[in-house]
Amino acid sequence: MMKQPNSNNIFERTFSTKKAEEKSLSRYKQLMLIGIFFGVLLYPFLFAGVIPLAIVFSIDKKDKQDHVYDFDYESFLQRRSSLFLLSALLLTVLNLFLFASVIPRGYLSCYLLFPLNLLHTTLRFGFSTICALIIGGLGTGSWLIYYASFVEKRKVISKEERQQKILNSKEYKARLKNKYEESQKYTEEYQQKYALAIVIKDVALRNKRLEELSKVLLLGTDEYGLPYILEFKELNQHAILPATTGSGKTTLIQVLIEHAAKFSMPVILIDGKGALDTLEAVREIAEAYDRPFRAFVDHGDMRYNPVKNGNDVAVRDKLIGLAETESVYYSTAAKSLLMVTIQLIDEFKKTHEIERSLPFIQKYFLPRNVLKLFADRILEKNPKLFEVKVESKPEKKSENKKKQEENHDEFEQMMEDFVDSLEVEIVTLYPDTIHLLDFYYLLKQNMVYMNEKEQDIFNRLFVRYEHKKDPFYLYVTSENLQNNINMLLDSELGELFQTMGANNELDIKEVVNHNEILYISLDGLLYSEYITVLAQMIVGDINFFCSEVYKKEKDQQEIKNVLVIFDEPSSYLNDDFISLVNKGRGAGIHAIFGPQTMADIDKINIHLKNQLVGNVNTFFIGKTNAPNEIEFWGNVMGTYSDIDVTDVITQEAGFSDASKLSWEGDKGTKRQVDRFKINPNRLRDLRQGEFVVYRTALNVREIPRIVYIRKPKVKE
Template sequence: MMKQPNSNNIFERTFSTKKAEEKRMSRYQQLMLIGVLFGVLLYPFLLAGILPLAVVFSIDKKDKQDHVYDFDYESFLQRRSSLFLLSALLLTVLNLFLFVSVIPRGYLSCYLLFPLNLLHTTLRFGFSTICALIVGGLGTGSWLIYYASFVEKRKVISKEERQQEILNSKEYQARLKNKYEESQKYTKEYQREYALAIVIKDVALRNKRLEELSKVLLLGTDEYGLSYVMAFKELNQHAILPATTGSGKTTLIQVFIEHAAKFSIPVIVIDGKGAFDTLKAVREIAEAYNRPFRSFVDHGDMRYNPVKNGNDVAVRDKLIGLAETESVYYSTAAKSLLMVTIQLIDEFKKTHPIERSLPFIQEYFLPRNVLKLFADRILEKNPKLFEMEIEVKAEKKTKEKAEKNNEENHNEFDLMMEEQEDSLEVEVVTLNPDTLRLLDFYYLIKQNMDYMSEKEQDIFNRLFVRYEHKKDPFYLYVTSENLQNNINMLLDSELGELFQTMGATDELDIKEVVNQNEILYISLDGLLYSEYISVLAQMIVGDINFFCSEVYKKAKEQQEIKDVLVIFDEPSSYLNDDFISLVNKGRGAGIHAIFSPQTMADVDRINIHLKNQLVGNVNTFFIGKTNAPNEIEFWGNVMGTYNDIDVTDVVTQEAGFSDASKLSWEGDKGTKRQVDRFKINPNRIRDLRQGEFVVYRTALNVREIPRVVYIRKPKVKE
């Protein structure tokens, strides 16, 4: 028997499958079919319904543009889906009621355009027709809007895909190309509001308006064309501004200083490299807003007394960098000496021509000078302190017998007394405190401690007596050579002049800077004085903290704390663990700090853990251009990830060549899974150029996706 041909060959299977697929309709096709049928039947009302649909689409588009950076945001069309359905149902019921009971002829007359124009009818276009079109159009439009909302919510599109669509759009590329013009887009209006506020005649009203404006800072225009503003108060939780050379970092620093200058907020800029560009930028802003500007630089006339303010502990903390050694043992001794020396100067400046200053600390790090101070006090009650009675041998010459006493009779005893003999004599010697052996000088003072006041005795004990069980009572001075040498080198160098404050006419005083709302620029040449920049920065921050603590104590009753903006430019020159702690202490007293390193590798070079400590102590990030691959990944991880979906498509290709011209091989099926993606892709950080910064804010409960901002150029004096 002949076999029947096998019907399951590849060609038959292919074509039979294709026919089966053609017979099935997707749910989308079914909805479209229903929509087309209703559209044909209700075409007059469908045409009228396009108007409300267009209005809702316009509102939805604007809503999306206002929140284009937030991919978790539900647009107007999505979040009002239930409202649109309810409106559609109610309007449908209303239309049915009007059609059946009120204006049936009005509804029918809507079809006079077609097909009733082909028939002889008594229907006429009138007021009832217009009413029917309006109500019917609203009803049909509501269903169209609900359908659009339904489709929008059913779309399976990843956030990354939506973002990529925006980044590839012509509008985005145009903004990027003209970023400098875009950055100034909102500047004119921002400056105009300030200009109007300062001319308000009513003082109370003017101050109120200026206070409102001072709370908001305009950085520029974001990548989506929106104005980018932030609360100035966010900087109170500190910020970091890492950016390499040519990134526009100086311009961004100027933006912060400009805001402070506008609203009389004192500014202190500590520059770790002494770049002239930074000095010039700060001065330009000060001149543009007529703010008092001062600079403390190695070639200037301003003098600085870092130990003028604060108690002994505060001064110790300020000078701690000079006392540090590799040995904790010696560092602790140096800190003790530093603290007690301050107590010594405070006690004796009442009666001696001395003051709290580095030169006098240097002088009283010599134990002989210290002992002289105590000796001066003892001399007031015991003027004979340096007088000593000593017994010396004196020879008595024999008296000559002949010429004077020839005729005198002398007994034997008298003759014996006239013999040569030695006798003892008491002589008073005055000791010289400059040449007296140091240990003898100490014991001399100790023997006369009863002439000292209780406070003086206490200081003497802290400096000398309590260390007698060591090798000698000068233990603190012997073990603090590193501290003494560092201060000697500092004061003996060219920089020493900057700390000679006696008789100085221009002296750096943080209290005065803050009270007078001045702009202060501090810098040393980073190439020449790199070893002293760290110490100077700690001194300045210590002074800031002391002043802030004083203000904080006084302001507690009035609930009023003054803001101070402090910018640490190139902080890698002076950054360390203690420095970050010092800055954090000022947070509660109004310090708004911005750290601006060129690269995080500079911070890593100081201490491998310091980078994480610094990043952990800030809550606002302005990330500029960087070329280091590890830093790009680091910042991507700092900003974190968001939940997204990964959508895959089944790729299909039918047999034969009939579909060779297809542009897409994506099928109707695919998979979807949850994934984590970077909030800012590291590749986007790598692509940053001049004037572009990724801004990421976490202070004050701000929850925003990081955005690229085109930094505006601030107003400067021309």
């Protein structure tokens, strides 16, 4: 049989539950009664205590506003909870002592404030009353402040909820609506500091002030209405600026260039899309701050000699893109030819009108031209190099002559035949027409007239390959390199590399030494085959400059900050490019990579994106439309630890269920969760001029913030 529930047990449980609720409610009522009692008892001091409470609330609000972006930050009210309790206890003891021993009438006269002022007493409102009111108000206010601090510390609210409250606020929405005006809010003050610094007459003081200002860069206004300041030294650990068309990336690049221009820092901008508006914008910035500006473009008059600086290995590395083939065997031969050709030019430019340049490398990739150089040196010591003695064949004698000679004696005939056999003639050879292999062996026979260095180069180019099919093995197996250089110099770009006698020549070392702003651009659409090689040449020159810096003692030089911006790098990135750039960190290189999308880099090499991201420590993430990139950047910036708070939803008694109203009950749950530092939906909602800035270069934990990028000031 089914056991019937015990009605007594049900009654007891119901009664105990109600009793517990009554007990709980009575405790709450007791606290309320105690609070009301002390409020009424100390009401004059309570009114006075509101003043310090308001002051502390004001300080706390300002403190929260200054760190509104940092949800781990404890505000003034939370941090000073123990201090407020100690102050409250000390002031309470002080007030009791003063009331009991010093100015009891002063404390009692405080009650003459309305409504007890209607009573007729002997108490009078005087100086002691004011003292008692102030000290008593401070004591009561301390307890109020401590209570507010106690409540603030024990609030259970998630960081996400706190942030969402800010994002939904009227102030935030107003800033977003007027973001272009907001972005300029601190610009005038920022520029004013620079304007005041440059007019200081004391040179030492002016330089010191400018150096201080150069260390910080105002990017604009963040989403919370605060100025967003970046320490310029962070860019020495490199930055990435991924943003699609129409995101405002060019404006951000101009802000970076403006900062460098203000403080005479050299700038090198490599633009992979060749946009004329970028060229003009950079030129305007340079003119606004009176900085020398130079442009290397496909339609300009500046010339470039990529092999001017560096040893043979450095030059080989610069031109490695032209030497590479699918075969490692042939690529190695091409690299060897490059190195030895540079050695050849370096040796013979002392006596010949030649220079280290691509046109002369092209010329001396032809073995006949190389042999001519060696021939010129041999001719200095052996002028008869091309004069060769050749035995002449005696004429065949006619029958009549033979009959006449029969009358000669035998001895005379023998002597005549001997003399005829020794007849020789001098033949002059011409270096332009002599058979190439004969030319080589002629020079090899005269190697004794070469100096030791010349013999060494001759051996490296020819002699050591005699065991191959012919001694011109290096030239035969390097046709790909020769063809690439021929195509480059024969194209419309070829004129840019004709540096012999040029007045305007690109030299990275000069750009840095003279604090110039250099704009380098080739149209990646028109010159896609060459832009990678050109960019690699430029990076090679940057590394040569860095190597020169490393060679000098640090106490003998001042290491300059050099801003290098690689805009649209997907046009010229390769596996070795990033490692090449990283070598420049110790020499002051501040590198910025600005691709449109990371998918463009994936097309080059699937691992290159991770390599690039792994080598930067500052991120300026702009508008992107690709869902996978939004997720990618969310993962790059990582997560933070938060709490997930749930509330018990109850239906208030006495209301109809038809309206489906929800009411939060007194109970809930709390659990630890991980959330993205920047919600992917916020990345998806980025628009023009808005960038998520995430920094890891400094030894602080900066959370990502959306920044409204200001416009650079290019005109006075």
